[in-house]
Amino acid sequence: MKEFITMGKCAISTDEPSSYYSAQAYRPDAIPDQPRQKQELNHSRIGQSAGFRLPWGNTRDVVAPIVFSRITPKALRRYDKQGDYLDGTGFQGRADHECLRHAKLAFRSRFLNMLGIFGKGGFWISLPLVFVTYLSVVADASNTETWLTVLDDSLSFFALTLGTPAVMWLVSATLFKLFPKWCVKIGRGPEWEINRRTGLVTVWEYPRKRLFRKREEPEVTHYPFYEFDGWVRAAADRFGPRFDFVLCHRYKKLEVHLGEMLSLNRFPNGCYAHWDFIQNYMDVSRPLPDIPQFELYRHLDPVTAEHDQRSGRPARYWRDMDDKTFREKEDEMHSKVKRIDTERRANLMADKVRYAFIYADEGRTSG
Secondary structure: OOOEEEEOOEEEEOOOHHHHOOOOOOOHHHOOOOOOOOOOOOOOHHHHHOEEEOOOOOOOOOOOHHHHOOOOHHHHHHHHHHOOOOOOOOOOOEEOOOEEEEEEEOHHHHHHHHHHHHHHHHHHHHHHHHHHHHHHHHHHOOOOOOHHHHHHHHHHHHHHHHHHHHHHHHHHHHHHHHOHHHHOOEEEEEEEEEEOOOOEEEEEEOOOOOOOOOOOOOEEEEEEHHHEEEEEEEEEEOOEEEEEEEEEEOOOOOEEOHHHHOOOEOOOHHHHHHHHHHHHHHOOOOOOOOOHHHHHHHHHOHHHHHHHHHHOOOOOOOOOOOHHHHHHHHHHHHHHHHOOOHHHOOOHHHHOOOOOEEOOOOOOEEO
């Protein structure tokens, strides 16, 4: 029978690591031989030409910068004092010592959140541009015009440029402050989960909702993590190339769009780093990746807790870090990701499986 020591909102398992993790938990040195892949079901010939499979193994201690910076030391300290907006809402998304589970909030919550993000970003980007524009107009003004006259003539332009994003930011912040329960509304449920403890990837597939009918229950499927391959898909828009990261099941027509965690990537390096991060996260022979997002849960994972005790890692390493030091850590991570060597690595999974290759003639495959 398991024994738990209650500590705050968390429960610490006193089980040995060997009993805490499932027998299917991912260990790079214990991957069983895989069946031969007869066909690449998740990529057509056109899709193959616009994407490429990433190699397994030889990972680096990296994480995509946007994931690394998502939770800052300042945000962790604020969480210690104020808690989380999502507590008590029934939100099923997770990013902790057990799993990464992606679930969307309702449209209302996502809209208000994006309104605040774009408003805040637009305001601080526009502010120096407006200031420089004003100075240049004043410099070009005639001697009879004063800076007040120029300001009066340009007021509508400045109000539109700065006022619009400022109002967006203010509306979002005010609503979240005054009506947090109304603003934070959960969506239909989880989309996918990558579970470190069990070694499984779970996908929820929801039937299309019909008018005036209750939504049917989703179909839930589970597969071992080592049956998926990481793929980078390349595309282009009017601003240039973009890259997306997906997990593709080797034997089923099934994709997990992990790129939702990364947002937009103009270079493939962010996808490369995310693939290393996912492998390191799932590998129970090593501790959790040391990023701010996992600091609250490191003591709950046996391998990580043992590593931290042995290495003397402070329990509040990220939470007590000042902003200047954290910016330096961000710069270090950007440099590591920029120099990542994924494209030169051998695929260690090729020792366990014979992959299918698509040829020009219709339907012909070889392994």
